[in-house]
Amino acid sequence: MADQAPYPATLAADAAQVTELAAIASHAGVGRGDEKAADQLAVDAMRTALNRLDIDGKIVIGEGERDEAPMLYIGEKVGTGKGPAIDIALDPLEGTTLTAKAMANALCVLAMSPGGGMLHAPDTYMDKIAIGPGYKPGLVDLDMSPQDNVRALAGAKGVSPDEITVCVMDRPRHAELIAALREVGAKVMLITDGDVAGVIHTAEPETGIDLYLGSGGAPEGVLAAAALKCVGGHFQGRLIFRNDDERARAEKTGVSDFGRKYDLHELVSKDAIFAATGVTKGAMLDEVRIVGGFVTTHTLVMDSSTRTVRRIRTTRPV
DSSP states (O other): OOOOOSSOTTHHHHHHHHHHHHHHHHGGGTTSSOHHHHHHHHHHHHHHHHTTSSSEEEEEEOSSOTTTOSSSOTTOEESOSSSOEEEEEEEEEEOHHHHHTTOSOOEEEEEEEETTOBOOOOSSEEEEEEEOSSSOTTSSOTTSOHHHHHHHHHHHHTSOGGGOEEEEEOOGGGHHHHHHHHHTTOEEEEESSOHHHHHHGGGOGGGOOOEEEEEEEHHHHHHHHHHHHHHTOEEEEEEEOOSHHHHHHHHHTTOOOTTOEEEHHHHBOSOOEEEEEESSOOSSSOOOEEETTEEEEEEEEEETTTTEEEEEEEEEEO
């Protein structure tokens, strides 16, 4: 029997309801062409739902710093204050552009951990590498070349490099990375947005993605690490600083070693719950659907303390 979770038994269900309500709210912005409006719908709904929970919650990964974000900013307190101390990482709407353009894979995402359980990552970029469960630690590494990482993973899987599929964000900064991957023979799956989902796909055999590589938001890196922690995946991240202002912001969050390579358990040091609800249809989750006065959501909920993964379809009146 699994040990008792280090947080209330209802917290996973609570997290799912928070992302479901945010997804339902942001559904009104699908295809409307207004990214900010869609994001605000999700932010408002998620904040309202969080404040109903009996937790002493603190946002450690949010919509930005206090002076830049009117709601769900880093350091904001949420919940009734009557329950346990909980750190919260969130992306109310991962894929604002995807939502505005009615494109696939937009999600509402949330992770929770006991207080002090997640890195307070600054709003900078992060180099990332991720694979799913079942491999020895250190099989792939940020300090190895893309080609060597593909070869190492292929060897562990007992296949040739040309049978490895790597997920990469489609950005000009990744041109050399993509060329290196294709040089070794790997298949490259390019995504326009949503690198939290991209990382999680490495743990889902049905997606066909074996490896995630590239740089993206550091906050999204912590969220993705929380998800992989629930299933035993592997993740490394290293913060990227483009200027002194970004270094100063990192120092405010407690970062002092600017070149440090974080593994998954440094990014998320305690047990965690991860929840994501689909806004638009994607490889991982279906979209919000409204039919006959009822709304249906599709949610992924994971708990690292019990290694449970649930996919929940919920129908409620509009």
